Amino acid sequence: xxxxxxxxxxxxxxxxxxxVVGISDxxxxxxxxIVFVDLPEPGKKVDAGDxxxxxxxxxxxxxxxxPVGGEVVETNPAIVEDPSLVNQSPMEDGxxxxxxxxxxxxxxxxxxxxxxxxxxxxx
Amino acid sequence: xxxxxxxLKVTPLNSLHKELGARMVPFAGYEMPVQYPTGILTEHKHTxxxxxxxxxxxxxxxxxxxxxxxxxLEALVPGDLVxxxxxxxxxxxxxxxxxxxxxDLMVNKxxxxxxxxxxxxCKEQDIAHMRNNLKGCEVEYLEDRALLALQGPQAVDVLSxxxxxxxALSFGMGATLALDKFxxxxxxxxxxxxxxxEISVPNSQVEELARWLLAQPEVKPIGLGARDSLxxxxxxxxxxxxxxxxxxxxxxxxxxxxxKRRREEGGYPGAEIVKKQLAEGxxxxxxxxxxxxxxxxxxxxxxFNDKNEKIGVITSGGFGPSVDAPVAMGYVATDYAKVGTPxxxxxxxxxxxxxxxxxxxxxxxxxx
Numbered sequence: 001x002x003x004x005x006x007x008x009x010x011x012x013x014x015x016x017x018x019x020v021v022g023i024s025d026x027x028x029x030x031x032x033x034i035v036f037v038d039l040p041e042p043g044k045k046v047d048a049g050d051x052x053x054x055x056x057x058x059x060x061x062x063x064x065x066x067p068v069g070g071e072v073v074e075t076n077p078a079i080v081e082d083p084s085l086v087n088q089s090p091m092e093d094g095x096x097x098x099x100x101x102x103x104x105x106x107x108x109x110x111x112x113x114x115x116x117x118x119x120x121x122x123x
Numbered sequence: 124x125x126x127x128x129x130x131l132k133v134t135p136l137n138s139l140h141k142e143l144g145a146r147m148v149p150f151a152g153y154e155m156p157v158q159y160p161t162g163i164l165t166e167h168k169h170t171x172x173x174x175x176x177x178x179x180x181x182x183x184x185x186x187x188x189x190x191x192x193x194x195x196l197e198a199l200v201p202g203d204l205v206x207x208x209x210x211x212x213x214x215x216x217x218x219x220x221x222x223x224x225x226x227d228l229m230v231n232k233x234x235x236x237x238x239x240x241x242x243x244x245c246k247e248q249d250i251a252h253m254r255n256n257l258k259g260c261e262v263e264y265l266e267d268r269a270l271l272a273l274q275g276p277q278a279v280d281v282l283s284x285x286x287x288x289x290x291a292l293s294f295g296m297g298a299t300l301a302l303d304k305f306x307x308x309x310x311x312x313x314x315x316x317x318x319x320x321e322i323s324v325p326n327s328q329v330e331e332l333a334r335w336l337l338a339q340p341e342v343k344p345i346g347l348g349a350r351d352s353l354x355x356x357x358x359x360x361x362x363x364x365x366x367x368x369x370x371x372x373x374x375x376x377x378x379x380x381x382x383k384r385r386r387e388e389g390g391y392p393g394a395e396i397v398k399k400q401l402a403e404g405x406x407x408x409x410x411x412x413x414x415x416x417x418x419x420x421x422x423x424x425x426x427f428n429d430k431n432e433k434i435g436v437i438t439s440g441g442f443g444p445s446v447d448a449p450v451a452m453g454y455v456a457t458d459y460a461k462v463g464t465p466x467x468x469x470x471x472x473x474x475x476x477x478x479x480x481x482x483x484x485x486x487x488x489x490x491x
Contacts, residue, residue, distance in 0.1 A: 032348070033164040035442040036417050036449075038471070054471065056419050058163040058442050059348050 004110035012067040022095040023064060026120055031057040034083045039075040039097065048106060053096045068106040070099035134180035135269050135326045136333055143344050150347055151243035153181040158346040166349035167444040170315055174275035175345035176336050183246030184268050184323055187237040189260030196237060199256055201372060201391050203382035207232045210296050212310055215380055216372060217252060222393025223368035231297045231310060238308060242362045269329035274319030276488060277341040282320055294489040305332045311490065316357025316483055318490045355450055356443045358411060358482030364422060365409060365438045365452060373400040376409045408460040411482040412437065412451040414475055419449040420468045426455055427467040434459050443484055450484045
């Protein structure tokens, strides 16, 4: 199961025909207590780097960007109901959207786990 | 107070904040704790349930002495300081000739002086303003003192362990007290909507006092993040956001801070404008705003009426942990300032319904 990360701390994981997108543990810890999540409508098409969702902590709003281009096929209603899931389980239950990706090769330009871990060390 | 590598000033508790695992951020030229590891939601709720300790040493503490410092300071602020009893405090603001607000401040009247607390970001300008304009007074910047706030319903029990006279202080009063071995000036006041105290002590003693307070089972350290959400729920203004040089005390809903005598006599910058606004009304007013959904509406969010005309702007907005909903305040055209008036907030291009509501969002629990 391939997982890749962006410099903006999104992760993307291939699961069969779709890619699941969320934010990293580092991202959730930097944001602090998440109190609101704004998710797109399924069917929305995004390019790599486009805003695909918004998370709000007590302090501030932050955008979540699409790691690669594609079409939103599903969103996670659980994090709308309980935004703190993103803090508790950023890599599993706290996922944001599922994308049908247009160009699977685009994942190659993102960081793998080792590269992301090394990147975090530089911050 | 020293400097960090990035040229930020630090308070005497800087190393304690770091030891406690705080996330430090630049604020008003200081490196300050925005939150501790438990996070803003927990810190906020803990303060309302028990007691929270805040380092507010970045704020300016100023002592004014002279023949009649209360009368002298009235030349710069609309607050009634002459009528203030010794031992009591008053909230007021420095105004300019257009009745804009230069800063807001707390004035404590003591036996031989006024003890004034001003905002960190404005303190140099405030001190210069007072030195230039207070005739016959000496304005002393108390750089050798730190300031703690202990806030919450259990603050009184905690502080009473250091001096049994503490419960006798009523809200809005101050006294020079020995807190055990600490030489403190204590006021029963704060910025959270809860009962609590602000404690001024020498820099050399503040870390030991802070450690003693944090060792009490009721007390947890609270950062600037929760300080902001607590004061917003309490409907209290934050300078530079809800009030500034473009807002007058009347527009800001602070007419209650101006006594009958001061309304009639004036004698402070912008007094004629304030008098006119009191008599004729204002074009816009600060109001509480309750967004109807779950989405917070932040500072700068534009406010529209049902005809899609812009009628105002949010000046403070976020999530209220105790309200468990988004909360905001801002300025709207006076026609829309009545409680219950429907508003539309434009948040990231989406129209969100909201209503004008009463402030504060929580029930204040000041000790009588």
